[in-house]
Amino acid sequence: MISIRQRDPDLLAIARRYAAVPHTWPTPVCYDPVQRWYSRLAVADDHEVWALSWLPGQGTDLHDHGGSSGAFLVVSGVLTEETVSGGVLRPHRLAAGTGRRFGRRHVHLVTNRGDQPAVSVHVYRPALRRMTRYHLADGRLRVAEVAEAGVAW
Numbered sequence: 037m038i039s040i041r042q043r044d045p046d047l048l049a050i051a052r053r054y055a056a057v058p059h060t061w062p063t064p065v066c067y068d069p070v071q072r073w074y075s076r077l078a079v080a081d082d083h084e085v086w087a088l089s090w091l092p093g094q095g096t097d098l099h100d101h102g103g104s105s106g107a108f109l110v111v112s113g114v115l116t117e118e119t120v121s122g123g124v125l126r127p128h129r130l131a132a133g134t135g136r137r138f139g140r141r142h143v144h145l146v147t148n149r150g151d152q153p154a155v156s157v158h159v160y161r162p163a164l165r166r167m168t169r170y171h172l173a174d175g176r177l178r179v180a181e182v183a184e185a186g187v188a189w
Contacts, residue, residue, distance in 0.1 A: 047083065047107035047159040048135045054078070054085050055111045055157045065089050067153055072096075083161040090115060090154040095147030097180070098125075102166035106142070106159055109135035113154025119144045123175025143170060143177060 054077055058065065063075040065087060072094045077085040090113065098120075110130045117136060118125040120143055130136065132154075138144070148154045169181045 046137075047105065047161060048109060048137050050083070050085060050159045051107050051109040051135060051157040054087070054159075055109050058087075058111070058155075061087060063087075065155055067091055077157070079163060083159055084163040086158045086160075087111075088156050088158060090146075090148035090156070092148050092151050092153070096145050098143060098145045098170045098172060098177075100141065100143045100168050100170075101138075101160060101164060102168065103140050104160040104162055104164055105138065105140050106161065107135055107137045108146075108156050108158040109133075111155040111157055113148060113152050114150040115146055115154050115156060116149045117144050117146050120172060120177060123172075125172065 054061070061075070061077050066073045067089050069091060072091075073089045075087050077087050079085075098118075110132050112132050114132070115130045117128045117130055119128070120126075125145070128136075146156075163185075165185050167183050168179055169183065170177045171180050172178075
């Protein structure tokens with residue numbers, strides 16, 4: 037496992053460092069046809085790093101990160117991130133090498149709409165403790181569920 041600088045302000049830079057050395061990850065990437073695969077790569081006092089794989093058609097619900105800021109980088113494949121703007125979902129296509137930073141209040145969903153598997157690296161500050169899932173109804177976000185770390189994932 038590579039080391040993480042404890043006070044690195046750029047979470048996307050951390051994601052890029054991990055994405056560059058997948059051979060050092062504690063668990064090799066797996067592809068699960070039933071659900072997205074994920075593995076925590078590292079944890080520090082102020083953040084954590086995860087790898088995720090996405091087969092075509094796999095994705096998340098509309099969710100936030102429980103007050104954590106973050107970043108993610110598409111390592112391979114193509115992912116589509118949708119964010120809420122003006123009461124509707126707006127898609128952003130993210131090809132390999134493309135990343136996004138986001139703040140504490142960011143709500144999005146991410147999907148592999150392509151025909152090839154995808155892999156991404158995600159960094160959260162502080163480490164995820166909860167995630168809220170939402171429904172978008174009549175242009176407004178409605179809470180569907182609050183998931184707690186260690187209980188729902």
